[in-house]
Amino acid sequence: MSTATNTVSGQTNASAATDCDAVVVGAGLAGLHQLYRLRRLGLNVVAFEASDGVGGVWHHNRYPGARVDSHFPHYQYWFSRDLWEESEWTERFPAQPEIEAYLNHACDKFGLREHIRFNTKVTAAHYDEASGTWTVSTDDGKSLTTRFLVLNSGGLSAPRQSPFPGAGTFRGVSCHTASWPKDGVELAGKRVGVIGTAATGIQVIQTIAPIVSHLSVFQRTPNFAVPMKNPKITPEQNSAAQADFERLRGVVHNTFGGFAYEGEPPMFDDTDEAERQARLEELWAAGTLQIWGGAFADAFANAEASHYVTEFVRAKIRARINDPKLADKLLPTDHYFGSRRVPLETGYFETYNRDNVELVDLREEPIVSIDAAGINTATRHIDLDVIIYATGFEAGVGAINRIAITGRDHRSLRDEWNKALRTTVGMQVHGFPNLFMTMAPFAPASALCNLPVCADHQVDWIGDAIAYVHTNGKTSIEPSAETEAAWMAHHVEVSEPTMLGSNKNSWYRHKREDGSIGELIAYAGGIPQYRETCDAMVASGFKGFIVR
Template structure:
């Protein structure tokens, strides 16, 4: 039964406006139940930006909500990723929730906040919004099966808890299932070994140690530039050079932030929905070759000087579709990098004359002193394309040339089974009992990048076939989160207990997504954008590459049409209402 609109729900217990509890809530502490738990409206899985925003908005709309989080605290990726140098790659002004009572009183210290500042921010969010009272930590969801007779999910956790929400919202993040390399002898290493995604919360002392880093993606670059200056010796094992961009980090002035809050913040938050990737800047709707060579050089110089992702997601739109335009952008990037590298061999490995892949079709990361690290005498770079790893030994890493690189610490910066991995890791079964991992192994298929046919009452913001990889995180979770809350409220108003995308709508979405994807150069790189980084995983588009404005319009059109592309039904009936 839906709660009445005048009733506010807290932690599964309806209260009056005066705060008087109407129903008991038989819950014990530490995420375990002492008796049969009551049914409630929504279970949110994950307490990062997505889960935090979803809880706040659903609770405001009068729904009973719980959040299950596998970790010990809020923060999502910022709880788990505590490796050296972890830092966000979005400007502070938009990498936050747009809820008025939050941004008006919070001040950032750096243009690109570090991990600890994000941890502090989540603690502040909880203090302001009182979210933890509806969260259970150390509660990893292992299975979720849809019960057709009652139109509810039956959700089980690793610690033995079972709940029956009407709706399941998976805010599990696109990068939360670590990918481990299959090297022989990985378990034999006698030193310290950690994946960056499972770094000890207390940290690891790397000073004066012989450190090896496998992988040069975002976490690899951050660990390398942080570790190089303090390690006795650093060995980097690189498969593909990272086409990293300058961060141009700087401290923030309090007076400047005060001015921004009074004038710019509301405008910046609205502007996010108008740009390709949900930032405060947008791609240039012109071709690189609309400019003279002189104009082009000066334009590239300006974008570079702005720092951050301006040279990527604020550049000319044809770099994603035209190889010649892309080559111009890469040539300028290479020139800038070569200026900071002294050794010709390092120049060859890190900024080769021929691009390893088109610029920008594999996510670049932001760096501060990455290239300078390779000028240090204590830093060695192993090119795995020419000299692959044979095995991990008790003492270190053996490469094909017969050299054993002896190490005290081995860092696995080997990435994630991204976008789909955190969802397919759950024993998730829909109306026919089929595992979603089996369905998606034949070809990823969703509708609106939010739902999947045969899995009713389930949503997954910031996930498969949404704008995920090409959108600022908080922007994406707010846009999709608002859509989800509005949809559930619509169902309450119309007394629907089940919503399921039609197969026809899903097929049309996949066709449209693939058509847009095929116009770009995205498949020219072995990237987590397509799942190509995971051995045996189907290579396909995992994200919507049509830009945020188009994505918003398509979602809005469905909602304004009474949720076209979905079928509704009511518990206990066989009748289905389908919106074409």
């Protein structure tokens, strides 16, 4: 047993003894940083990781073609210059093995592995108001008590399982992209079906099409995508980025989405037709995500600008598909470009020009069931050797809701969120003292941010809040109901009127247990506005929070 000690001020919190000061759930990109930050505060921290290794999504998502869509040098930790200067990247958009190796290196460099309990899933957490402690239970039947509970379980880490009857009867190989076997899956010469055409599905489809005998792509919702330009990174480029660390760090933390682009985007109405075309052509050729939200300063808020960019992208995609009727099926018509996540792709649309690739439009012939030999649609049976589920995740809240969390007065977080999803700056919830989270709804990190940048800020804010409780000899901290309501009102004000709010069919919207469409989880106010609010909370001594 240990009593929580504030090594920053030398004071000791005289409240109930605990097994540890803090529990961190998850050892992915944010979880490792959180563990590092809390250890730097001098806290006794235990981290739980459900898998057998670190890396989170980069440990599980080993599917063919898996790579990041944040371009060099943005997708790496910003809290350590030493680590930055040790990192030698090989591609502009690194693939899964390179990122997983990087996160393992960071874990070992900072001595974090010994504080992580692997192959252990947190199943429940109960807050005891009398002692001000959390009891955290795990799937091995054990439990421990802690003062602080930090959920770094990931916004896209709870995969959606097959909703189709008979999935368990399939005699071939079936797997979800988010739990890809370490030894891989034999695909060469096989009849393969891929269900899902969002970011992950696109990467899988374009990668395996040349090696399988036949590929059936089951598409429910067509998606926009932008060509990825992925050259090798030279030693000189690595050195230049390392030398530019301080400037880049200052820039990315004050941009809308965590990327340092040259120049500010113009307002749509401040450009003429020639300027608009030239700008879009330049951004399209750049091969990054800059065209998404960065084509014009008001691209998310100005319907005319959104329509203009959307038509430009549609024309670019249509020109790459040989069959006009097929192009009609592959081109979205029910949402603006950028109102759903925009993937990067490499020859994805040309994949459908291949003789061995077939598009199954689920809006015309939905999947009815799966049997031992393959998939039954409403009109036919498709024989398959392999079924790949690229069906996405329970975004934003899925991983958190898989833990039975009860706060003050036996409140169930899962039940409360099913009625009305809410957070305060995406990091705390009223009624759940000393419970923190990253990548939760209503913060840039939930959807519209280069994660290492947004996680950097959230991890530090959580560390500051915990340090504040210790320094002042207090027991707990949580937002007041008024503070939470004010944040939710602000979120609705800046996010719902945008093009993101216009699209009711994307993972940016919360899906309730009954299947109904709920809140827009993507915060569209941008990093600077978000940081200003969060930093003001710290500077004010957490005014508007209940600190006991």
